[in-house]
Amino acid sequence: MLSNIVLDELDQELEKRGLEFCRFADDCNIFVGSQKAAERVMEKVSQFIENKLKLKVNREKSQVAKSDAVKFLGFTVVDRTVAIAHKALQTAMSKVKALTPRGTHQTLNHTLADLNQWYVGWANYYSLTQYPSQLRKIEAHIRRRLRARLVSQQKRKQHLYRNLVKRGVPRKQAAQTVFSNKKRWALSATRAVTRAYPNSWFINLMGQEIRSDRQLAHWFEVSQWIRLT
Numbered sequence: 001m002l003s004n005i006v007l008d009e010l011d012q013e014l015e016k017r018g019l020e021f022c023r024f025a026d027d028c029n030i031f032v033g034s035q036k037a038a039e040r041v042m043e044k045v046s047q048f049i050e051n052k053l054k055l056k057v058n059r060e061k062s063q064v065a066k067s068d069a070v071k072f073l074g075f076t077v078v079d080r081t082v083a084i085a086h087k088a089l090q091t092a093m094s095k096v097k098a099l100t101p102r103g104t105h106q107t108l109n110h111t112l113a114d115l116n117q118w119y120v121g122w123a124n125y126y127s128l129t130q131y132p133s134q135l136r137k138i139e140a141h142i143r144r145r146l147r148a149r150l151v152s153q154q155k156r157k158q159h160l161y162r163n164l165v166k167r168g169v170p171r172k173q174a175a176q177t178v179f180s181n182k183k184r185w186a187l188s189a190t191r192a193v194t195r196a197y198p199n200s201w202f203i204n205l206m207g208q209e210i211r212s213d214r215q216l217a218h219w220f221e222v223s224q225w226i227r228l229t
Helices: 002-006 008-016 035-052 086-099 108-128 132-152 157-166 171-178 191-196 199-205
Strands: 020-024 027-031 075-078 081-084
Touching: 002 008, 008 020, 008 035, 027 035, 086 108, 086 132, 108 132, 132 191, 132 199, 157 171, 157 191, 171 191
Parallel strands: none
Antiparallel strands: 020 027, 075 081
């Protein structure tokens, strides 16, 4: 709140100069068209902050960089589009891992309830992205973590084989999958396991929350992906 009061004058100055910018508290990004312009604006704005506002600019944290190399409130700008920053995605993947620990006695329903509670809030915040495929990636990772748990719950290969067959997997495919010497994580992505536990099973029967299908006005098609640095 204090930052917004003190830096209101900075906002007015940047608007007067016709600069495109985004500020949250004392963190501010200014967007220009070239490296030379960025260096000039960095110097002029720093002088304004220090000489006019009597504040100190943290030169170590301030930088001139391409927009796709900068993270701001968990987002980044790539080719004039807004995407969830790579680091924020990696943090989300780690959160999913923490909520699906190995060796737990927690039921699948309980685990999915915890995941849903976290994911709904996370996805609502990051819905500012223009790429719903980023949300779909997290949803798919949740399902894979849960499939890996379902695999590990079958202590013997024969038990896993019978379970896959019971859930509609052809015997030959089930046998080739189970007795392939693959570990639980590799097995979780096999065709046999995803056939036994399809996406629809998690979504319709187990109640997995999905947020990538909302078709918000600013979203691209869910099939469109973005490469992040």
